[in-house]
Amino acid sequence: DIQMTQSPSSLSASVGDRVTITCRASQDIGNDLGWYQQKPGKAPKRLIYAASTLQSGVPSRFSGSGTGTEFTLTISSLQPEDFATYFCLQHTSYLITFGQGTRLDIK
């Protein structure tokens, strides 16, 4: 099975900050990776697909990069509504796997 290692597990930041979250895959997954935002009591919402393509309707302050085994989600200028938990998800096979999540809190 493919393991996804996400870091950091938590992050404190301020409105306007630039933040970066990383996921590392245990084997090459090409660009079969998505980044998700989840708020309490809600289903995950995909922000980025194919590692770097912005989902329709998602603000351009979100961006993704990487291929193969190393992937990054960047939020260029944090807004109050961005404080949430973020996950990566790989779907290169039927056995999808998630990163452990990054909780983004207000500093």
Add this chain to the structure above:
Amino acid sequence: EVQLVESGGGLVKPGGSLRLSCEASGFTFSIYSMNWVRQAPGKGLEWVASIGSASDHIYYADSVKGRFTISRDNAKNSLYLHMNSLRAGDTAVYYCASVRATDDFWGQGTLVSVSS
């Protein structure tokens, strides 16, 4: 509008059984592989099981293998998860979801609580 609506969750005693359902609408359900994903209280997301569009390619997480069965009825646009021998560790919100590069659909989740 795409919708996935889960049902069937509830409180069950350890060792008990439940069947979750997920009714799909707004997309061609029969051509999509589907997944069950769960999230224990305060924890991250865990993939549980997946099924191919023609009920082929069925896979389970090790934590549920032998206890859970995923199935689908394309004529009814429905996905199922039969859960047997439930344990406290199975307590979670269960989501049905389809994840592809270009499409990504999630239900709102149904809560399963296993407790005596």
